[in-house]
Each structure stands twice: as C-alpha cells, then as structure tokens.
Amino acid sequence: MGKILRLILGDQLNAKHSWLSQVNNEYTYVMIESREEGSYAPHHIQKVTGIFSAMRQFATTLQSQGHTVYYHKILYGTEANLRSILASLAHNYGINKIELQEPDEWRLREDLEKLEDQGFEISWHSSEHFISSSAEFQDLFEGKKTFLMESFYRKLRKRTGILMDGNQPVGGKWNYDAQNRKKLPKGHHPPPPFVPSTDVREELEDALKAKLPTIGKLDDPEHFYWPTTPDQAWEIFEHWLHYGLHSFGDYQDALTTKSWSLYHSRISFALNTKMIQPLEVCARVEAHYREHPEVPLNAVEGFIRQILGWREFMRCVYWHRMPEFAEENYFEFKRELPKWFWTGETKMKCLSHSIEQSLQHSYAHHIQRLMVTGNFALLAGIDPDEVDLWYLGIYIDAFEWVEITNTRGMSQYADGGWIATKPYVSSANYMKKMGDYCDQCSYNPKTKTEEDSCPFNALYWNFFDSQRDKLQTNFRLGMVYRTYDKMDTSVKAGIREKAQSLLENINEL
C-alpha cells in the first residue's frame, strides 16, 4: 500500500490522466463498486454490468502497468457508501492523505467533501476530460435568466480552433441544423450498428447476487455490445466515421422502427465514463472531414456541435445551477409516471417502440428521448422527479450532470426556460412528419377528440391552454396561441374533456 490514496470513480476511466503517466508506489489507486452508487436509481442491468466490466478492466490495465491498485468489488463487505468504504480502507492502513478527481455529480462532491470532517487531508484534481471549465463561463452565466448554447458553442469553436478556417467557421456558417431534419426515405435501411463483444458474465452474476435494483434486459452476457475499453470505443467510433457520419446530419432527427441507433454514434457511454476524450473525438471528426471533403458539412458540424456545444454546455449549466436545479418544477406538476413507462406496454406505437427499445438496449437516440418519451411526460404533467428517475436509470449513458440538464431542463422545461427557449412538445403532426411510428399505431394521428384519436393531440392543446399564464408571453409561442384562440369554443371544450379523460386513464393508454 502506498502512503496516499487516489480515488478513481466508475466514470473516471481516463487512461490518459496525468496521474497515470508515471508509476509511483507512493500512491494506491482505489476503485470501488459501491451498493449506494448501484442503487440511487433503478439502473438498467446493462449500465451496471457495463460499468463494472469497464472498471475491472481499467484496474487490470493499471496493475499490468505497475500501478498499485486496491479494487473493491460489489460483493465485498457490508459497507454501502463509497466514502465509508474509502475511509475504512484508509484507517486500516493508517493513511491520512486522499487525492480525488473532481466528480461530475453534485451529490458525490458533497459527500466526498465530508472526508475532510473525518480528519483526512484531501486534495482535488481535474478529471482532465472536459474541454471547457465552469469557471471559464461563470461570468457569462452570472445574472442571466437564460443563456443560449449557440453563444457558448461559438466561443469554444474559436478557442479550440475546431472546424475553423482562421477565425471563420468552416463553410462560412456556424450552424447547419436546419438541414438536419429529414425523415428516412421509404425503402432506406440504415446499416446495422457495429458492436464489440465482451464476456461480462462474471459482472452480471455479481450484480444479480448483490440484488441491486435493476431494470431492462441483458440477453447475451457472453457478447456484451457496449464498449468497455478505450480500444473498443475507438473501434466503434472509427467504424461509425466511415459508415455513419455521412448520414448523421440528414437523419439525426428521424424516428423509425427499422433501426435502434440509426446513424447515431453510440459513444455517449464511452465519453461519459471518460474512456475517450471529447476533444480527441471532435479533432478526429474534423481530420476525417478534411481527408474526405465529400462528407457533408451539415453532418460534421452537427456532430461536433453535440459534443463541443451541447455536452460541454450542459455540464457548465449543471455546475452553475445546482443544487437548486434538481428541485425546479416550473409547472408544479405532480402526476405519477404511467406504469407502462417501465414495461413499454402501451398501444401508442411511438412510446411502446421507444420504451421497449430502451429496455432492450439501454439506449434511445436524442429525438426519441426528447420528442417521444419526454414530450409525452411533459404534456401529461408528470412530476419531474419521476421523469428524472426514469431517465437516470434506463440509459447506459445516464449520469446526473448530463441527464438532469437534458431531462428537467431541455425536455421538461422545469427550469422555466433557462436551457430551452420554449417547451419541446408536439402533437402527432411532428411524429408523423419525422417517422413511421404513426403508420403502425392503433391511434389516429389526424384527429383530436374521437375515441381512437392520438392522445398527443388533445394533450398538446390542453397543455398550452392550461399553462397559458406561464407561456403566453413567450415570443416563440405566439403562433401556437393564435391557432388555439381561433378554435371554436365547442372544439376547445371537446379537447379539454378528452384530455381530462386521457389523464384519468393514463395507465390504460
């Protein structure tokens, strides 16, 4: 045992961290599978197993490089809390100094700070992963009621030089989002996603024996298909660069039952556990574009914006707005999540497909999360705490800093518009325009108040009607209210009645 403990969390698997550049036996690297971390939400079984597998392989790599590692498996001992396990270890070996990388989650930071009260000498170090720092944007955020991602993104493009020609954006425009909204053409089949294969039977068995509260499926633990090492993550990414990037932009928002990941990269798990680094990913995409100028710029810019823009932005918002952010509930919604969110058993095809896919793969792409499940939850007035818990558990990439900002902020507008300039809601129109779900649904997307009318339609108008005092002055919603106000009084009454009945029978939809 070295004289100093260095904690590495399950989402700090950054093999390029400067801590690891030299072997020094003064340090013992501590990695802990804790019951508390495994159960603060009902996590998807693929998420728990994937994290254990990635952590165990990371520890083995460190050991093979000569580092001293103490690895605490989930089934060791009875202590549940990560800090307590760490503190007991330090006490047992008479160690007083503990070094930590800054956690991404508020909850963990707060808890680990208590080590100081327990008499330990602690020091904080950067996780050396993110491109921006909260401090860099503190002044820009201070005193603002809203802050646009776009300004943040442009600043980072200029600072990093990513996708820039001198001080101008490549192609002359900063953002090509308007070109990224196509439906999949009829007869178009995206290629099957490239997947690695890892044997995670041992990790699965441990998670099951530990009786962690899990959801979802893991059908074939001998061939686990999420990356659990940096090499696997890069392999997936390189394959996607050649076979996915060209159509990423066009079909980024498409909704289909034909493919579970379309042209999306599926690298969020590897990024969020820090197996790969965001700046390297962006630079690799840009280099590929410079070597292959035939790749559409709307795809390249669109992808880089997700990482350099949205991902970095969400992290800065998180640290700027927590802990109050986690309490926000602008519309004061209190309804329980329908039971079928946990099973996918609903007649609404868009929801049954997106939820079943999430239970099957621990994955849904952005528009499924935002415009299908998130859209329904907001229109139905579900308590944001319930919505957060579901998103935090079900997705393999869900870690609070990026889950809560997307869910409570972008999707549920529970922050009153700090992140999104208007609520992301739609009627069946959008779903029909962007995909093939409605063609396979037992509800009718075209009507509002009939027996078989799509529930999204009445709920959509009812939402704007019932939230008028909070939304009417939003300049982006003028058109919505003008359209609603032109409706006949009897139509409006029918919508209210229909919405009421849908909400009363929400578990039967």
Ligand SMILES: Cc1cc2nc3c(=O)[nH]c(=O)nc-3n(C[C@H](O)[C@H](O)[C@H](O)COP(=O)(O)OP(=O)(O)OC[C@H]3O[C@@H](n4cnc5c(N)ncnc54)[C@H](O)[C@@H]3O)c2cc1C
């Ligand atoms: C309600 C809701 C909840 C979400 N929860 C999470 C979450 O828990 N964890 C998470 O990583 N992402 C979350 N997202 C953002 C986004 O949906 C996922 O990052 C993306 O679907 C991951 O799949 P991918 O790697 O194939 O992404 P791609 O579409 O290929 O995009 C590439 C990368 O860009 C980043 N990215 C894209 N959009 C966002 C965004 N809005 N915020 C932050 N990063 C983004 C991700 O790192 C992603 O891997 C959520 C979005 C919504 C609407």
Ligand code: SF4
């Ligand atoms: S008709 Fe409505 S419920 Fe059915 S798939 Fe379309 S949007 Fe979803």
